[in-house]
Amino acid sequence: MIKPLLVSAALLCSLQAGADAIRQTKGDFEDKFRQLDEVLPTPNVYRNAAGEPGHQYWQQQVDYKIQARLLEEKRRLEASQTVHYRNNSPDTLRYLWLQLDQNIFKSDSMAELTTAFAGIGRRGPATEAGDGKKPAKLSMDELRRQQFMADHQLGYDIKDVRDGTGKPLKVTIVGTNMRIDLNQPLKPGQSTEFSLNYAYNIVEENAVSARGGYEHFPKDARAGGNDIFQLAQWFPRLHAYTDYEAWTNKEFLGRGEFTLEFGNYDVELTVPADHIVAATGSLQNAEKVLTREQRKRLKEAEKAKRPVFVVTEAEALENEKEGTNAVKTWRFKADNVRDFAWASSRKFMWDAKGYQQGGDTQPLVMAMSFYPKEGGDLWKKYSTEAVVHTMQVYSRFSFDYPYPVAQSVNGPVGGMEYPMITFNGPRTTLQDDGSRTYSQAEKRFLIGVVIHEVGHIYFPMLVNSDERQWTWMDEGLNSFLDGVAGREWDSDMPWGIEPSEIVDYMVSSTQVPIMTQSDSVLRLGPNAYTKPAAALTILRETILGRELFDFAFKEYARRWQYKRPTPADFFRTMEEASGVDLDWFWRGWFYSTDHVDISLDKVYKLRLDTENPDIDFARDKAQDLDKPMSMSLENNRKQGIREWRELNQDLRDFYDENDRWTVTNKERNKYNKFIKGLEDWERAALERAVQEDKNYYVLEFSNLGGLVMPIILKLDYADGSSETMRIPAEIWRRSPKEVKKLIVTDKGKELTQVELDPRWETADADIENNFYPRRIVPSRVEAYKSEKSKAKIHRDIMQDIKTELKNDDDKDNKQ
């Protein structure tokens, strides 16, 4: 219930004006709306104040020619490469920096030496730092890793670094980086060429948890088993040279990914002749590596409704029974890509389906999947379809998919992305009856990971953000979009992407702002994936609305396709293109660890004091008589105690007939004088207000979480109707901790209940203080030993459904 409160007409006006100034204590005020310009880098000719590439924007061009040979038995890669480097910068370069990612596996690498015991994993947040109270334990995984590292010589073996004329070049290796000193300074606009030979032993992915490697299948029919090879970060790649950081040669520690240059690739991969190869780029010599039948199927797939097998399961099974000493060379070309990855195995079946995208850029894209029998129906049904779905959704938010292929490859890597090719981990389980089943969680994982990794072909493979520095720029934007694609695939699937699902993280103490360099982030998953994704969902659905958001986001993608955006370019573009000041939003969500918790503390009902004694006195009386009878009086009545005035009626006087609310002409004259004294407009306003007799409500809010956000209200009325009111976050601009808001409703429209953020769209951490009046908190008493509902999706219902119902007489039940 909402308590009425009387105020005079004059007070009603001053109340609003005064609200802004409330609780502004000196020294304690933080301007949540302070503009970001003082934090963002100064705009310049390379990136302008609108968040666009500036009129002198430049980036380097690096083209590679590589010949690589996969030595299957040795699990070793040997290669030679020629690099063509064009200096588009305004600077003269005397040396070049390359990334030697395989050196991360050297026993004396910075990554190895600085990985804290039981600390945060090299790749992701596998384990969080413990609480220090439990005794140290060595996991089986860690033992396996230690043994693998001890048994293998890892890291690059680099030879013959020469310039274009064949002269040796001086190189200096610094951890995972290599500097090549040029024989002549490379002036702006000039190109240079150099070549090198290299080799390394491939890591076993499951032993070391890398971003590529091999997986061994000892149970395959072939003696000694088979492997799947996923080769990534496998060749010495140029570090980016940029306008904002010069060489981006920060040591590779495993987590902060890569910053790369665009270029053209011509790659020859020599592998066992019975292997199937998937790679970045389009295959140049299909007639040499594929059978006539396979080429025919590939052609058929271009217009197929469902994926067509280029290599069938039966053929793959036949293939994996034997091996060969013969080799074949697969040649791929890829234009305007920032990296190159590939996979090779005799275990692969291969399906393909043409995505008829239309348009001028790339009307036909071949969506393809490569997987072993272990992938089962999960892969046959959904992998390639999910690749197509991703392009359909992502292109709506950005640009047409510009490459000829988009691929999903199953192997040991749970999820990794490269231009045109992705590595995805989920599989089926072989049951005793020979069938392959999977849980709903595995299904969600497959569809989700394919969407996510293929989505990365857009961000950051095309919108080329600096992954080493800012994980959120690719993971956050991509997680936001994979959420859009997930909902549009099957909204019943629990994707875990709604803003309300980030709340637990946002109130936790183990967090740093999203704007933190990748290797220093605590809890990478929620920090760089889920929180920015939730923030962008809120920006789209709640703050800007779809029309403004989608326009601005697409503009960002368009501006920076094939280019190198920084966070400031994203923040500025979203603001410039939407026309809405979002500095408070970036500050709160990206630069702070505040959370959202707005509390609706009180609702007052104000009543207009008409000054007319004939109206106001009667109202006062009604309100006074509305009080409950005191206990003493009630008990007196129950006991039949009669009052003196009742028993002595002959002594009544004037005041027994007139009470303190009796109006006399003295008050009426005063009122008439008051009315006469008013200016014309004042009198008109008062008369109209009395006539209309509206309801005036003042709602008091406090901001407990610190993050300023819009106030979204559901107002319920006594007549059964209800309406939603959306107040922009700017209401907090002068008083970020507490605000009051006046709501005026028509006569008869009595407010009965108010609810804040009724659709849980703002990630408000405590919804119980969102109700006025407060509601009874719904909670569940969980029966002892009952299953946690969260685990339900992880059941392999496909297998469990075969379980026979046991009855009490069953023997095995009595054991």
Ligand SMILES: [Zn+2]
């Ligand atoms: Zn990702």
